Amino acid sequence: MSATPLISLIIPAYNVADYLPQCLDSAVGQTYPHLEIIVIDDGSMDGTTEIIDRYAAQDRRIAAIHQPNAGIMAVRKRAIEAAAGEYLCFLDGDDYLPSEAVETLYRGIRELRTDIVCADEIRISPDYRAERPERWTGTIDGDTFMRYQLTNRMEGYLHAKLYRRSLFDGLRYPADISLAEDKLMNIQIAAKGPTVGHIRYTAYYYVKRQSSISHRTTPIEYNIRLADYAETYLREAGCADRFRPELTLMRLKFYWLYICHSSSPSIAGHPFVADLYEKLKEPAVRELARTNFTAGERAVIRLHKRPATAGLGKLLTTVLRIRASIAKRTGGKKKE
Numbered sequence: 034m035s036a037t038p039l040i041s042l043i044i045p046a047y048n049v050a051d052y053l054p055q056c057l058d059s060a061v062g063q064t065y066p067h068l069e070i071i072v073i074d075d076g077s078m079d080g081t082t083e084i085i086d087r088y089a090a091q092d093r094r095i096a097a098i099h100q101p102n103a104g105i106m107a108v109r110k111r112a113i114e115a116a117a118g119e120y121l122c123f124l125d126g127d128d129y130l131p132s133e134a135v136e137t138l139y140r141g142i143r144e145l146r147t148d149i150v151c152a153d154e155i156r157i158s159p160d161y162r163a164e165r166p167e168r169w170t171g172t173i174d175g176d177t178f179m180r181y182q183l184t185n186r187m188e189g190y191l192h193a194k195l196y197r198r199s200l201f202d203g204l205r206y207p208a209d210i211s212l213a214e215d216k217l218m219n220i221q222i223a224a225k226g227p228t229v230g231h232i233r234y235t236a237y238y239y240v241k242r243q244s245s246i247s248h249r250t251t252p253i254e255y256n257i258r259l260a261d262y263a264e265t266y267l268r269e270a271g272c273a274d275r276f277r278p279e280l281t282l283m284r285l286k287f288y289w290l291y292i293c294h295s296s297s298p299s300i301a302g303h304p305f306v307a308d309l310y311e312k313l314k315e316p317a318v319r320e321l322a323r324t325n326f327t328a329g330e331r332a333v334i335r336l337h338k339r340p341a342t343a344g345l346g347k348l349l350t351t352v353l354r355i356r357a358s359i360a361k362r363t364g365g366k367k368k369e
Contacts, residue, residue, distance in 0.1 A: 037067040040135055040195070041118030044072045045108040046126035050080035052240060057088045059129035059238075061095070065136040070095045072126075073112050076102030081126070105214050106206040113201050121198055123191040127240050134236040138195035145172055145230035148197045149222075151187065152236035165239070167231055175226030179272070182219050183263075183279035184325055185286055189216030193237035200227055205266070212251055213259055220263050224270035253295075256287035257305050278317040282325060285309055285318075289330065292337050293350050299343035310338055329353050 042060055046053055060070050072085050072095060082099060089097040098115065100107075113121065120142070122135055134152075142150040153166040168186060181187035192215075200222045210217060264280055267273040273280065288309055291300075300306055312318050322331065329349065336346030 037065070038119040038139075039067050039069060039117060040065060040120045040122055040139060041116035041198070042068060042070045042122045042124060042135065043109075043112040043116060044070065044124045044126055045075060045105060045112065046072055046077060046081050046085060047075040047102070047105075047108075048077045048079045048081060049126040050077070050084060052127035052242075053081055053084045056124065056126050056129050057084070057095075059132070059134075060124060061088070061092050062132050063130065063135045064133050065139060068094055068135060069116070069118060071112050071115055072097050073108045074099045075104070075108050076100065104208055104211055106208055106210055109214065109218070110206040113204075116198065119198055121196045121201065123194070124237075125192065127242060128192065129238050129240070131235065131238070135195070137232070137234050138236055141230060141232040141234070142195050142197075145232075146228075147172060147230040148200060148227035149178075149229040150195050151229065151231045152193045152234045154188075154193045154237040154239050155235055156239045156241055158241040164235070166233070170231050170233065172228060172230045174228060175223055176275075178227065178229045179220070179223035179267075179276055180279050182216060182223050183276060183283045184321065189213065189219055191215045191218065192239070196222070197227070200225055207262055210259060210262065212255070217259065217262055217266075221266050224267060224272060251291070253288075253291050253300055253303065253305065256284075256291055260284045260287055278315070278321055281309070281312045281315075281318045282321045285313070285322060285334070286325075289326070289334065292333065292346065293354065299337060299340040301338055301340050301343065306337075327353075 044056065044060065074082050074085050085097045089095040096115065122138065124130060138150055138152060151167055156163050156165055167188065182189055204218060204221050260283060263283065264273055267276060288306060313322060333346045333349050336342045336349065
């Protein structure tokens with residue numbers, strides 16, 4: 034390894050013209066000396082294309098790639114294939130980095146001698162700024178990384194992390210996945226058994242905007258498909274049985290997100306849901322649910338087991354969401 038290995042900073046961009054200049058300014062302003070910046074325009078129609086080309090003309094480290102709209106998984110795949118760096122770092126086109134982010138992440142991965150290093154982030158909305166530190170610290174092995182990903186103990190995003198490039202060899206990028214694709218990629222990476230470290234440092238500014246795809250409610254069929262992909266990848270890696278309770282908890286988390294955000298009638302009779310309630314009888318799954326959901330959240334899940342009580346579940350969900358929103362705002366700094 035060279036003293037300062039090449040690091041590839043990957044930026045997907047789709048219709049983010051209002052945010053992209055701040056993003057690219059933070060990328061070109063990085064203090065790390067050996068950086069390439071790969072920006073992929075996924076068929077934007079709002080001026081994003083022109084902004085990328087303008088920055089690329091001004092900074093030779095920027096590689097601008099334009100393609101017809103193909104979706105986030107195709108963008109990830111093409112960018113990673115184009116990357117020449119020994120390490121990969123990820124930045125979304127509507128977010129931005131502190132100037133020492135890449136340098137600090139590299140210092141962390143070098144000092145901890147791990148394959149991946151994780152840091153913290155700050156989430157920014159029109160109303161507040163809230164710190165989002167990881168809920169763990171230290172160094173972990175690949176099995177623990179997998180459990181943290183499946184149970185949401187660790188953020189599933191690619192951002193605020195630095196990865197050894199070889200971890201992405203052989204990954205699959207299903208075209209019908211457009212939300213939580215980061216988590217699906219991290220699950221595949223975890224199956225390779227990497228060592229992972231955490232540093233207590235804010236490496237990322239995550240800008241929350243209502244038009245983002247991450248704020249849309251997804252149908253239950255999408256959540257099922259996502260969980261099925263994850264289980265398939267673990268089965269192919271020969272480790273699905275080892276993480277069976279955690280895989281069930283992941284499915285339960287997806288169901289929880291659905292009932293929290295969907296206004297659709299109860300789907301208690303859906304085979305996916307019926308199977309979840311049956312698996313909740315298993316002691317290992319029940320214990321994971323107890324430690325990963327609050328008492329109020331577990332009550333909501335129980336109420337949604339039957340259509341007759343699902344209405345009460347929706348009411349309790351609203352109460353919990355209001356409480357969480359208040360806590361988020363009082364816990365973060367209000368913007369002036």
